[in-house]
Amino acid sequence: MSLTSSPFPRRGLLAGMGAAGAALGLAACGSGSESGATPKSDESHKDFVMTVWGGEADKAAYQARIDLAKEKFPDYTITLQLIPSENYEQKVQTMISSKTGPDIMQVAENVNVYASKKQLVPIDDYLSQGGLDLESTFGPVGANYAWDGATYGVPDRSGAMVLYYNKDLFDEAGVDYPSADWDWDAFLDAAKKLTDPAKGQFGFGGVGWWPQWFSLVAQNGGNVLDPESGAPGVNSPEAVEALQFAYDLYFTHKVAPTSVDYSNMGPDMGADGAFQQGLVAMNATGFWGVGGNAAIEGLNWDIAPFFHGAQQAVSAFGSALVIPTAAKNPQGSFEIIQFLTSAEGQAPIADKGQDVPANLELQESDTFLDPEWLEADVDLQAFPDSADMIFTPKFIPEWNEMQKAIEDAMASFWLGESDAQATADDLQGRLERVIKPTK
C-alpha cells in the first residue's frame, strides 16, 4: 500500500481532514462571488483557454481559427478545449464554480444563466475601445447577448433556419419551388399536394422543435417570451392560433409525420433523416442540413428562406463568445474574440462548412456562398437573405427550465392527445412557475 502515503505531496492540510472539503467548498464559493464588475486585467498573462462544444468537425474549424489568431498575436498562447455538447454546461459549471474557468467561452441561449449570476465580464467598454459595432457587423443577432443593459457576448455563428426542399418531389407533384413569398396558406397548399400516404410520403417535416413552432408563434404576432421582460405569453390568442396551425399540420391535414411515425421509421429518426430518404418533401432546419444532404447521392434539393405568416420571423441557431469573470486578462481575451469574430477570423467556419459565420460581410462573400467543400448546386444565399428576418426569443436565465417545461407540457400535444388551447394554458402555468420576469 505504498501508494496510500504518496497522494498528498502538495497540501498536507487536506490529509485526514474530513471536513476539509466542506470548508474548502465554502471558501471557494464564498470568495469572489461578489465580483461582477469589470475585473482588473493582468496584461502580462498571456495564456488563454477557450472552451467550445461540439464534435470533431467543430474542433477542426475552431483550431484553424485559433491558429490564425496565434499568427496575429504571436506572444499569446491560446489553448482550445473542446467539450462534448451534451456535457458542456456541466463541465463549464464545474470549472467556474471551482475558479478554474476558461478565459474565452462559447455560449448560446444559456448566456444569461452566467450573465445574471455575474459570471461574465461586460464588454461594452471594450467594444467602444475596439471600435466594434455589433449591430452593423452582425445584424439583429448583435443585440442577442445582452443582459440588464450590458453586453456580454460577440456573435460568432448565426444561421437562420431555412426551408430545405426536395426538387424531384416538387416536380413530381407539379408544385412551384418555395420562396420567401410563401405565406401559411401557400405553404399548406403545397404541403398537401406533396403528401402521399400510399408512398409513406409527407409534405413537411414538422414543427415539433422549439425553433420551429416559436417561429410560427412569432410570425403570427405572438411571443412565447416577452421580448422585454421575458414573461411567458404562450396562451395569448396569437400564440394559440399558431399552435392550432401546427396541430392541424399533423392531425387535420396529416402533412407532417408525428413522433410515432418517426419512431416507426427507425431509431434516432427525425425530419433531417426523413428528408434525406425522400420521405419528407420540405424540412425546416439549420445549416447542418447542407453538408448532410450534400452527402446523399441522388438527392436533388435546394434551400429557400422560411415562409412567413402575418409577419416575417424565423429562428436562428447561433452562439457567441464571452469572457468569464475568472479570466485573468479580459483585455487580452477581448482582443482575441474581436479577431476571431472578424471576417478573417471566422473564415474557417465557412471554408470548412462548419456553420454560418455571424459576420455579415463574410456571410455575403463568396467564401461562404460558393465554398469549395460544397459540390451540390445549392443557393446558400437563403442564409444571408434570412438574416434580417431573424427573431430571437429573450434569452432568459431560466432557459433550460423553460425547455424542460415545454417538453413536458407538449408531449401529449404532439401526439394529438390535447388541443392547442389546453396545452397553451398548461404550458403557460408551468412557465410562470419557473420564469421570474425582469421588470
Place this chain on the structure above:
Amino acid sequence: MTTAVVPVAADAAGRESAPGRRRPRPRLAPHRRREALFFYLFISPWAIGFLVFLLGPMIFSFYLSFTDWDSFTAPVWVGLDNYITLLTDDPIFLKVMGNTAFYSLISVPLGMVVSLFIANLLNKKVRFRKLFRTLVYLPHLIPIVAVALIFQMVFAPEAGPLNQALALIGIEGPNWLMDARWVKPALILMSLWQAGGGTILLLAGMNGIPKELYEAAEIDGASGFRQFWSVTFPQLTPVIFFNLIMGIIGSFQVFAQVFILTGGGPDNASQMAVPMLFDEAFRFYHMGYGSAIAWILFVVIMIFTAIAFATSGRWVFYESEVRS
C-alpha cells in the same frame, strides 16, 4: 497451499454456527486488542479514502441542502425550505419518487429471479458454456449510448421487434416510450435485459457449493427443482442478499437509462430521482434543491436497505458468522 492442513468436515459448516459465536468475550483482552488493532489497520485504506475524498463532499452537500445555491455565487441559507417545497409544493417530486419506487420494487425482484434462472442454466455443464456466459453478460459491456439507440428501435410502436412479436400472438403492443402508462414497464424490461450482470456473482457463488451436497441430494432422489431449492438456493443466499442490497441501492439511483432513453418523458412519467436531481443541479443551477433531493433519496434508500437487512437473518445463511 500446503501449509495449513484443515481437517474440516464439509457439511459441518452451514448447518451449525461456527463455534466462535457464543464464546465469552472478555472486554478487550490483549489478543482482542490486537485483533481490533489489526481491524483498524486493515480498514484504513477505506477509512482514509472516506475521510479525504467523500466525507467532506457529503457534509458540504448536506449543508447545501439547506441553502439556495446556483453554484456560482455564495449560497444563501434557507433553512428547511428546500425540503418543505419538495414535499409539499413541488409539482413533480412526489410523482418522481413514486416512479422511482415503482421501478425499483418491480425491477429488483424480477431481475433477481431472472439472473438466478440464467445462472442456474449456465452452471450446468453445457457445450459452449463460456460463450453463453459471455453473451449473457454482453448487455453490460455495450456503452449506454448504443444501448439507448437499440432500445429506441426495440420499443418502436409498429416497426419495433417487441410489438411485432406481440402482434404474432394477437396482442397490440403499446407505444412504449411515448405512453405515460407504458414507459416505466419499458424501462423495467430494459433492466431485465441487463439482468445477466447479476449472474457473474451467482456463478462464482455456485462454484463454491460443495459438490458433495448434490451427490447426497441425488442419492436421496431429489428432483432438479428440489435440488435447486434445498441445496443451491440456501448456499447462495449470501450472494443473493448482496445482489438484493445492490439492486435496491442501484435501482433507486437509476440514471443513465432514463436520462438517455426517455429523458424522463413523456411529461415526467418516467422521471426518476437521480435524473431529476441532475436536472436541478446541473441544468437549472439549483444545487441546494438538488442536494435536498439527494438527501431525501438517501433516507428512502436507507429505509429499504434497512428492511432488507432486518429480514436477512431469516433467509440468509452464512457458513460462518459475520462477527462484530
Place this chain on the structure above:
Amino acid sequence: MSATTTLPAASGAARRTRPRTLSAFRGGPFTYGMLVILSAIFMVPLVFVVSIALASDSTVSTGQLTILPRDWQFSNFVEIFRTSLPVGRFMINSVIIAVTSAIGQVLSSSLVGYAFARLRAPGKKGLFLIVIATMMVPAQITMIPQFWIFSELGWVDTFLPLIVPQFFSNAFNIFLVRQFVTRIPYEMDEAASIDGLGFFGIYVRLILPMMSPILIAIAIFTLTAMWGDFMGPLIYINSEEKMPLALGVQYLTSTSQELQTPPWNLIMVGSIFLSLPMIVIYYFGQKYMYEMNLSAGSAGVK
C-alpha cells in the same frame, strides 16, 4: 448426507474422479433451448452495433439503421483512426487507467473486506453501516466539492483523480468480499492461527487464495467500469492526449447542434473498441472465476 462427511483425499492431484455428471449439472434439451433463446435476445445488441458500425455514411445520415447489416463498410474501422482525435493514445490511456484502478481495488478491497468479515473490533458494526451508507448518496451530488478537493491538490488534468481513489477501495467491493469471506468456514482461520499465522498471514496465505474468484470478479468489474466511464474523465481531464477512449467516443457522438445526426457508424466502431477488450477479458477470465474448484469443503486449501 453421509457421503459428504468423508474427507476428500488430502492432495488435489488425487482428487476423486467423478465418473458422470451430477444431474444438477446436466444440460437437457430444456437447458439448451432456453440458452439459445436467451442468447439470441442478448446477442441482438452486438449484431446491431456491428451492423451500424459497418453502415455507410449515407445510411447513417438517412437514419436507415437496421439490426442486420445493410452495408459492409469495413473502412469505418480505419476511418476512426483518421479523425483528428488520437484514438490510439486514447486506448493507451484507458489501459493505464483501468489496469491501475483494478489493481488498486483488488488490493484494497480484499484487505478491507476481509477485516469486515473476520476481525472483531469495537465500532465495527457502525463502520460497516457507514460503508453501506456511502453508496446511497448519489455520486452526482458530491461531484463539485470533490472537484474542488482534486483541483486544490493540483490533480486536475492528470489521471490521479481517477486512479488514486481506487486504492482506497469502495463500498461495493468491500461488501462483496465480506459476503464471500463469510462463506469460508471460520475453523480454517482458527486452524491457521494455531499453526502460528497472524491476521495478516491468514489474509495473505489463506483467505486471499480462496478469494481469488471474487477478486477476479472485482478486477473485471473495475476494468469494465473504468474502461467505460466517461463522466470522471470528462470532469477531470482537459488535454486531449490524456483522455481515455470512453471520453473519445463521447466526442465522436457529439455534434454542434441538438438535432444533427451524429456519426452513428463511427460511434458504434468506437463502441466495439470499448466493448471488445472487455468481452475478451471476460471470456478468458471466466476460467479463473468459475473453473477453479475452491469450495471450502471439497478441495482447495490443504
